[in-house]
Amino acid sequence: MLKKILQSNLTMAVVCFIGALYIRLVRWTGRWRIEGEEVPESFRKAGKPFILSFWHGRLLMMPYCWRRTDLTNMLISGHRDGRLISQTVKHFNIESVVGSTSKGGAQATRRLIKLMRDGGIVGITPDGPRGPRMRVSEGTIALARLSGAPILPTTYSATRRRILGSWDRFVLVLPFSRGVFLWGDPIEVPRDADAAMLEAKRIEVEDVMNALADRADAMMGQPRVEPAPPLATADPSRT
DSSP: OHHHHTTSHHHHHHHHHHHHHHHHHHHHHSEEEEESTHHHHHHHHHTOOOEEEOOGGGOTTGGGSSTTGGGEEEEEOSSHHHHHHHHHHGGGTOEEEESOSSTTOHHHHHHHHHHHHTTOEEEEOTTTTTOSTTOOOHHHHHHHHHHOOOEEEEEEEESSEEEOSSTTOOEEEOSSOEEEEEEOOOBOOOTTOOHHHHHHHHHHHHHHHHHHHHHHHHHTTOOOOOOOSOGGGSOTTOO
C-alpha cells in the first residue's frame, strides 16, 4: 500500500516536505554541538573538495552536520527510498546525483569526480543503498582514489532516539534531544594504490567510522549500534 501511495508525485512531495519539517523540528528543539567542524571548514576555505562519509542509518540529521552542507552534492540510489531522500534533502539546498559506486555506477562516479574537480563536496553513505550495515563498499574507496579527494568521516548521536528495525538500524532522533556531531580526520587513498592498499584503506575507513559512531553514542549515554557481519561473510548480492 505504501509503495502505491508513494507512486504519486504529489504525495511524494508532501511526504518529503513533512520529513524536512521534522528534521528542522528536531534541530531547533534540541541542543546540538559539533566537534571537529574545523576539519571540513579548512577544506572549504582552501577550496579543496572532499568526500563526506556517513552511515546510512545516521542520515536523518546530516543536513546540520556542518554549517555549509548547502555546498554538498549527495549520491542517492535510484530506488524509491533514494527518491524520498533526494527530495527531502533538496529542502536543505543539497543536490543529488542519482546512481551507485558499485553496480553500473560508472556514470555516477564520473559525475561525482567532475563535481569534485570543480571544487564540489560529495556526501556518500558507503554502506548504502542496501548494506551490509556499517560496512564500507569498495566503490567508496575507488571514488576516493580516482578523484584524489580525501574521505572525511562524520556521524552523530542524541539522547532521545529510536532505533528502527530496518536493515541499517536507522537512528530516528526525537525532538528536545541533546545531540552531537563528530568529524574525523581526513583519510587519503593514494592514486597508485594496489589491491592490498585499497583493502587496507577500506578497513581503515570502516573502523574509523564505527569508532566515531560508538564514541558519539557513548557521549549521549546510548548503547552502540552493532554493525552487520564483515564483508567476507556478508550477503554477496549487495549492491
